[in-house]
Amino acid sequence: MDVDDNIVDGIFADDFESGDLSAWSYSSTDSGNLAASGYSDYYGFYGMEALIDDTNSIYAKDSTPANETRYRARFYFNPNSLDMASGDNFTIIGAYNASQIQLGLQIRDNAGTYQTRFLVTKDDSSWDVSSWYNLTDGWNAIEIDWMAASALTGLRHAPNCEPDYCALAG
Numbered sequence: 001m002d003v004d005d006n007i008v009d010g011i012f013a014d015d016f017e018s019g020d021l022s023a024w025s026y027s028s029t030d031s032g033n034l035a036a037s038g039y040s041d042y043y044g045f046y047g048m049e050a051l052i053d054d055t056n057s058i059y060a061k062d063s064t065p066a067n068e069t070r071y072r073a074r075f076y077f078n079p080n081s082l083d084m085a086s087g088d089n090f091t092i093i094g095a096y097n098a099s100q101i102q103l104g105l106q107i108r109d110n111a112g113t114y115q116t117r118f119l120v121t122k123d124d125s126s127w128d129v130s131s132w133y134n135l136t137d138g139w140n141a142i143e144i145d146w147m148a149a150s151a152l153t154g155l156r157h158a159p160n161c162e163p164d165y166c167a168l169a170g
Contacts, residue, residue, distance in 0.1 A: 012062045016046040025063035034058035042076040042139055052082065069148040071095060071103070077116075078139045084109035092116075093144070100125075103146050108132070120146065 014023040016036040021027040029035060033051040040047030050058055065071065077092065089108035094101050104119040115132040122128055 012064050015044055016041075016048055017044050019046055021048075021060050024060040027060040028058055030054070030056040030058045034060065040078075042078075047076075065095075071144070071146045073144045075142055076139050077107075077135070077142055079107065079114045079135060079137055081137055082107075082109075082114070086111050095146070103144070105142070105144065107135070116140075116142070118144070 012023075014021075018036065020036050021029070021034070027034060033053065033056070035049055036046045037049035038045055040049035048060065052058075073093070086109050089106050091101075091104050091106050093103070093105035095103035100121065101119075102121045105116060106119065107114060107116050109115075110132065114135040114137060116135055117132045118130045120128050
């Protein structure tokens with residue numbers, strides 16, 4: 001995974017060129033299974049590499065966004081021949097409000113084809129979920145544009161997604 005850090009209104013950016021995960025507030029690496037790596041670079045010299053070889057959680061967390069009304073992210077994801085059983089899925093991006101997930105990006109194997117979908121929590125704690133979109137077994141640009149619901153209406157809208165882009169109204 002590699003992140004585009006050329007953002008004017010950025011909340012957080014890490015291109016991993018430090019060679020480590022020190023820009024993140026916290027990381028759980030499962031003894032190095034999540035790391036900045038030269039093998040995972042899309043541009044530059046480093047990217048984030050995740051070795052999934054067991055059921056232990058691995059993640060990097062940024063605690064700086066708080067009460068944001070809009071969240072935009074762009075990153076590059078390469079499944080790199082990830083070995084998943086058909087029907088398996090897991091979350092590769094999660095945005096939380098306290099302990100409840102507000103926005104998620106999942107990946108799955110669908111009969112040998114990698115697919116992704118976006119999820120957003122509605123005010124009643126149910127989910128709006130996009131369709132599944134095919135990914136290549138190479139670099140995929142993924143963009144997220146999430147906006148909070150209007151305080152006047154309290155409405156939330158279903159994810160509006162296309163391959164390589166998803167706009168979410170919270």
